[in-house]
Amino acid sequence: MRPAAPRRSAARRSSVALAVLVAVLALALVGCTSLPTSGPVVPGRGADHGATRRASDIDARPPLSGASRTEVVAGFLDAMTAWPVQTSVAKQYLTAEAAAGWDPEQETIVYSDSLPVRESAGTVSVRLTAADRLDAVGAWRGAMTTDELTLDFRVSIEDGQYRIADPPDALVVPAGWFRQRHRQVSLYYFDPIAQILVPEPVFVPEGDQLATSLVSGLLAGPPPRARGVVRSFLPSGLTVGLSVPVDDAGVADIALVGEPQAITAQQAELMLAQLAWTLRQDPSVTALRVSIDGTDLPLPGGVSQYSVEAAAVLGPAGPGGGRTLFGVSQGRLVTGSIDGDLVPATGVFGDEGAGLDSVAVALDNQQAAAVDLDGGRVRLARVQRSAAEPAAQTLLSGGRYARPAFDHADRLWVLERRREGAVVWLYDPQDEDVVRAVRVPGITGSRARELVVSRDGTRLVGIVRTPEGDRAVGARVLIGGRGQVQRAGRPFVVREAEGSRVTDLAWSGPIRLGLLTATAPGKLYEVDVVAADGATVGVDVMSTIVTGKVRGLAASPVEDAPMLAVYADQYIDVVRQERHAVDPELTQLDYTG
Structure with a gap:
């Protein structure tokens, strides 16, 4: 096992x-x-x-x-x-x-x-x-x-x-x-309403000038395929001077040159957040200073340097911790820490006889969306009991639904498996609580089986069944200036079909996905970590063999959250191989989102 x-x-x-x-x-x-x-x-x-x-x-x-x-x-x-x-x-x-x-x-x-x-x-x-x-x-x-x-x-x-x-x-x-x-890194931009940073993967050369490479790439603006999906608060027309030197204390001195522009204090903070998250990928950088045409960019609080950890709240993993687990055991919602016991939630989904098959929990750990045992209904309820909301709200019924997924804005994405082709449903609490179908090219109308959304809400990835095996298909999500989902963009292949069946998928980093593939169903499985943009060359893809009857993966884009192989009676850290026994048996286990 x-x-x-x-x-x-x-x-x-x-x-x-x-x-x-x-x-x-x-x-x-x-x-x-x-x-x-x-x-x-x-x-x-x-x-x-x-x-x-x-x-x-x-x-x-x-x-x-x-x-x-x-x-x-x-x-x-x-x-x-x-x-x-x-x-x-x-x-x-x-x-x-x-x-x-x-x-x-x-x-x-x-x-x-x-x-x-x-x-x-x-x-x-x-x-x-x-x-x-x-x-x-x-x-x-x-x-x-x-x-x-x-x-x-x-x-x-x-x-x-x-x-x-x-x-x-x-x-x-x-x-x-x-x-x-070369290695794949992320250039960090914002979603259209500047609520969360969005990583855009690009390739840069390894070497002593990594900080210069990262800043130069960020100043070039979003890659063509991300335009309309993300926005940058770094003014256009700016370039790096000769380079971005990093001193012995780890402070990167970013001297930008270009046309003089008026920059508000709010824009300056967003600029610094983009630079900090982009530069923190260089292990030699701990803080930064920025000047434009010789004039220092004001730093919040009047400090002399801006820590690369200062904008953590805007990170791509969204709010909430990364080590709280939620799952389904005996049809009930259970919750706990990785190293602790899993206990029933106090809300209605934690009651005996709740009859759940799968569940997703919002990033603030307040709400849960659950699919019934027969797969025919999706309901929404609070994780902990609330007198104001004593009952669950039915969002969808009458279909065959896969496990739901939340993004950082509490938008809920649900895949309905139909014989004539899949349908992607979106529930947006900021959009008059409407549940509506969203056409996702490459997934809508296909034989899609599973669907996940990135925490920032700009990426969807689904598992689509084909005669050659299961293929992972992605699409970008375009969000309007008021935060509403407008449409999904053109599809792209995250991983081609390889003759096998993908039984689960989960985000294992801001730009990485974990795929669980049944090599010998019930006996042997493979856990692969792949690039979310579909890149193959230049990506250090990892693969791990796990034995026994694996029910699924639990993974999170939060940096310190381990990837877990989930069994009925235990879950195991895929990298460290640490075993955690559970009783009673699990049907599903995952992190928030």
């Missing part, structure tokens, strides 16, 4: 392998096997996180006189791998006109391997077997289509030498090296 030690499954979860150019290209690369280190988030900064090989040792090589068309293309690809990133050598492989117009900061292409190069009528073609894109901010854009996997380079003669006339506006990055030198 105890889980095995965690193991890494990045290789299995990603089809991307260490990339090399084929032999024809390699002829031009003898003695120069460096690979690119950075996408366009922060050009020209960073260092190899391996102590034995510094990134500064990697140099681009200019074109050789008399190089063939294929050698010029190979040299161009290799020249983009200079570290720190600089494009002056790469431009030497281009015609003068092409060099003047080339913009490699538009996107990054991360590829796994290439097929033999082809040359025809002055064009050199490089066929990639698989590749993905990052946008200009470093956010994951997904896999390239089959038609996009061939990169064509038109080569012409200039000053007696072959030169590329039409390079793609992108950095082309082999996946193996990308995994080694």
Whole structure:
């Protein structure tokens, strides 16, 4: 019944392998096997996180006189791998006109391997077997289509030498090296009504300039796919000076330059919150100071520096603690701490004969939404008994409902499983207590089985059954200026179907999801932690095998909340393997949300 030690499954979860150019290209690369280190988030900064090989040792090589068309293309690809990133050598492989117009900061292409190069009528073609894109901010854009996997380079003669006339506006990055030198972090923005910080995952290079990378990425504004979903209070047009130095005391000195702008005290506090949550991912940073064109940004309370922990109340996990558990035992709502006993709640859902199958509890631990044993009704009631609200309120009935989920604004999301296709229901207490259907592309009308919402309310992820197995599908949620849900955006794949059935899912961090997959139902299960945006390359995916009949996962985006594998008679910390026995038996267990 105890889980095995965690193991890494990045290789299995990603089809991307260490990339090399084929032999024809390699002829031009003898003695120069460096690979690119950075996408366009922060050009020209960073260092190899391996102590034995510094990134500064990697140099681009200019074109050789008399190089063939294929050698010029190979040299161009290799020249983009200079570290720190600089494009002056790469431009030497281009015609003068092409060099003047080339913009490699538009996107990054991360590829796994290439097929033999082809040359025809002055064009050199490089066929990639698989590749993905990052946008200009470093956010994951997904896999390239089959038609996009061939990169064509038109080569012409200039000053007696072959030169590329039409390079793609992108950095082309082999996946193996990308995994080694980049990591996924969050840039923090606000929801439209500035109530909670929303993490937007992007890739930045590892190294000594992490603080500079984080601030530069934040100043670039929300990634394209997050526009309309989040907002930034950092004025547009600002840039980092030379860098963001961090002193020995851990204070980051952020000197911004740009057009002078009037900034209110409230805006300054929101700016500081975004910067603090973004910079706290750099372990060397404990506090920050900000100036704009030489003028210090006023800090709340007149302090000389702003702690990266100061804006904790605005964090993406929302209000409330992260270690309180709620579950269902013998059809009743039970609650307790991880290290304590689970006891029935005093509200109506804790009564004998409550007849519950699954439950979700709001982040303030005040309200619970429960699905009846037969799955045919969703009710809302207080966790603790209240004379003002003695009975449960029926929200939905007559269908087959999955476990509900709350976001930070007490909006309740419920998936109804219908034979003709799933329906997503939303109950918003701020919207006249109306229960309404919300169309979620990729989930509505599908064979969806489960649904979760992020604490910030901007991400939905569902498990959709397909002939190839269960697929995790995500969608962003657009919220209006008054806090009402307007619509859901285009769907994206969080994890492709792999022939198995996903029996549960839960948020295990602000931008990570835990998936429980039945490898051998009733005997062997796999717990995978995956990126919520669907990124595969550059994400350190974790996987753990658990044995026995696992009923579900309990996980939380709160940093210190352990992920639990839930059994009928116990729950086990997946990482530490600490066992907690329970009596009577559990049907379900989870954290708030």
